[in-house]
Amino acid sequence: MRSIRHLAAVLLLPAFLSALSALLAQPPSDSTTTSAPSAVDAPKTTTRTAIFKSHAYSGWQNCHICHRLGDRGQPDDNQKLEILVAMNESTIWSKDDKHALAARVLVPDEATQNLAFRMRQVYGQQAWEQVQSQCRACHVAGERTNDQVLGVTCEACHGPAKDYVQPHWEDRTTWRYLGPTEKENAGLVNLRDPVTKTETCLSCHLGSLAEGKLVTHDMYAAGHPPLPGFDTATFTLAMPVHWSPLHEKPDARYKQIHGADHNFAPQTREVLLAGLTSLACYLELLADYSEEPAADSPWPELALYDCFACHHDLQSRSWRQARGYGGNKPGRPPLRSWPKPLALLALQQIDAPAELHDKLAAVARSLDEQPFGDRKALGGSARAAAVEIRTAIASLRASLAHESGESLDAARKRDLALVRELLGHICELAATEHRDYDAARQLVWAFDRAYEDLVKLNREAVQNTTIEKLIEQLKSPELKFDLIRGQHQIGEPATLAALLEARAKYRPERFSTTFSELSKLLKPLSP
């Protein structure tokens, strides 16, 4: 039994490794082709989607049977060397991870008057039953049988396991040294890649029509909590960790194949790549939706737009009116505000072509011409912009990659410059315009992540209590920017009430000011 566990562990390990430290010093074997992208005809589906389409699920039990070591079952060092993972992944997931409860929250409970109970009341029994398949698309991802309430299981993120569950333990030595692409061919999603990871998370946390996932406005109106803006690095940090970073793996060859070294700014890299990927996913969602048959997908679908452009109390001294509408027509709901700021920061890294900005402007313009945009015009412009962004992601990947043969010292210096540059850009972007809650939160998250990299890279140079004080201000607890950790649910009434209240009380002026102060303090740190 134990040897089976070991076998399985060895074989499944790449699946549980974090992307945190893993931005590739040496990108996956096909990276040379992705850095010289072909601009046209970006695929409608991502690699992730293709994997899910072409492989079958194996079932959570098949993972759990091995990856369920409890606290007392920690493998010793020798075993670790053999298996590379702790084998307690499933235990951590079921004990501490919200994803494990995702299906259970769908069950109405009169005693606790949980969210599902209240949503069922609002919907009425019949409509509630009808909407269940939509709910399950995200909440029961990975397990499609009706008698299971397992939530978002291993396979929902790591890929349907039917074709790799066997080889990853039966022939573990061969499997271990396969590159990410080969593993993807077997169905294992490369979560170490920030782009793929972001696509994976966003398939639910934003929506993905290719996977049949979308929280519609009807569902929100019935009580589904608003999906928050997403920053992959920040959300990853908030998870109970069931992986160990790649650079801690005790297998040099494995590390070399998966590109473990040279990354001194893992969070900064993730923020940039995930930022751009998020915008691509959002634009693709808009485009995909607009291309759906009209009968199944009413237009406009309000859930695709900025919730809080409409959902706010009207103030006589409105900061929205004071801020203006960026030259757009007032009264015509805009796109969600959260994906843009981090994408803009990423685009600054690669000197994105004017063409790309034109395409983005065209999306905004189509929303200007008619409230919510003409279905075809908006979808078309979103598709065109998404194609450009996908190209930009490849360029960004290339620009962030380490040159082969680069010395550790050179890589370190380069990363330090990268982090400082990003911090500067964040301050500039935040200081120039009043941002709404979602956009401000993205910037604060990004700043926080990059600043952590900076501190790790150069602790002495940045020791500055004023900076830290300002950062604390930006993250003031009353703003509720921190994610809810563990298995606490944002759907829990008191939690949701507090989150929504914090958003309602938010005023943007303070942010711009704090960021411009930060900018001044950071300047001397720049090379």
Next chain:
Amino acid sequence: MIRMRTQFTSCRIVALLVIIVPALAVAQSAKTKAPTKSSASKTVGASKTGVASLRDLTSQYVGAGGCAAAACHGESADSKSRPSSKNAYSLWMVLRDPHSIAYSVLKTDASRRILWLLDGANPPPTEEEQKPWRHAAPHRDPRCLTCHSILPDASATVSDHLLADGVSCEACHGPAASWLKPHTTAGWLALGPNRYQSIDQCAAVATANESKSGAAPSGRMWNTRDIQSRANVCVRCHVGGPDRDVNHDLIAAGHPRLNFEFAAFMANLPKHWDDSLAREALQYTSAQAAPRELWPDQSNWPPEKRADNEIRLWAAGQLASSRAAAALLDQRAGAAENELPTGALHPAWPELSEYDCFACHHDLSAPSWRQELSYTAGRRKPGELPWGTWHFSRLQEDLWPTVLRTPSYPTAEISDVRGAMATLGAKPDAVAPRAKTLAEALCANSAAVTADWTAPKISAAMVQIADADKLDSWDEAAQRYLALVAFANAYRRVAGNQTPATHAEMQTRLEAIRKNLNFGPGYRSPAHFSQKTVATLREQFSDLRDHIQARSHESGDR
């Protein structure tokens, strides 16, 4: 607002707060002094399209100056002067009728910024130019002037000096050039009702909104004595119509929402005419309530003299508003149907101002009373949009058969429109014909109000109004509150035997409701609305209903 709050202490005050007259909203910052124009020859018109095509209608107007001569309507007056035809103009100025500053308000920063935002915020603010909107010129823009001055429509132009007095005499009494002279002669009064031209938006409905006012001077004054005709004049701006559209773009740019309720507006308007009879009517007993009649149609006018005046105002306002709102929807949908040249800016469709503002405009909260109230009752599906909550309230449907002599409330037509408008995907070509049908159905209704408003009948109506179960939105609650005020005032006049104490009991209850409907400082939406507020409002309505029933019982109404 604050100034107005101290000025009017009656519970009607909410009307001021909720029913936002464009001019009122900025009244404080505006100067009441009419600006003087140096060059009277300049004219205003659609600046971007061919000026040559504009019809110059200057000659149809005499301007407020033409009415304001000391020997005519400009006899000197102060705020305590008794209104008469002699001092009507002076009082209109002295009492700061909001209409008198409708034009000058366009020159304020607030108005300039609205237009600047509406037109794409160009040029953007810079370090040097903090107020880039100061070059915007709403006071020269027909989109604003059609309601903020006497400019009759966007394809017309009038000389600048006619604009400066805002919504001046001729905006409501009609272009005066054709009747100025006759109306000073002895024969004028002898014409009786024939000296007036009734204003009727149904004619416009019949001709598919083609009618442009001011096209044909009639030689008669517009009828503002007949309350229906008067309401029809008001709704031209206060609800909207051809060339007068406060749509969601404009509201988002900063223009207040239009919430018109005629009885409340009339109560709050500073009177530049003699309404002493209305005040005297408060002393009438029900036996004395039937006043001496001047005109053949006794049921309809003159309104000030009738004890049930407020009920008539309420009904006339509901009818005029809903007709205008239906016609406006037809107009909006019709405009959206048209094919536009590529690149042209589409008219706003879906038109968001057709819906309950606060259905969307509220901070999200948990738990949400909206989810529990609006959706669980099964009236709407989650996410479905509530159309026409102000102009087609459930109250209107409840009360229509009681109040109007032809009690055919167009329930089917309204639910047809409501169905077609329930999602933002509403197709303009589906909406336009339905809206037209609705407007026609409303026009087929007689404007005449049922007679015999005895105390028991008013009480019964008030019981219907104070239906706590129907409070599912701020709009509905506010409409019901305003109706309660109107009916309570009518009751006071009709039931002359009411003691001051009984009246005060009613006032206290209405005042408590008003406080819960008030937006609160700093807000233009019921930001404080919560589960608790709604529950309190329901209790207050139930309590009011019980009170009315007890009162009826005591006074032997039954």
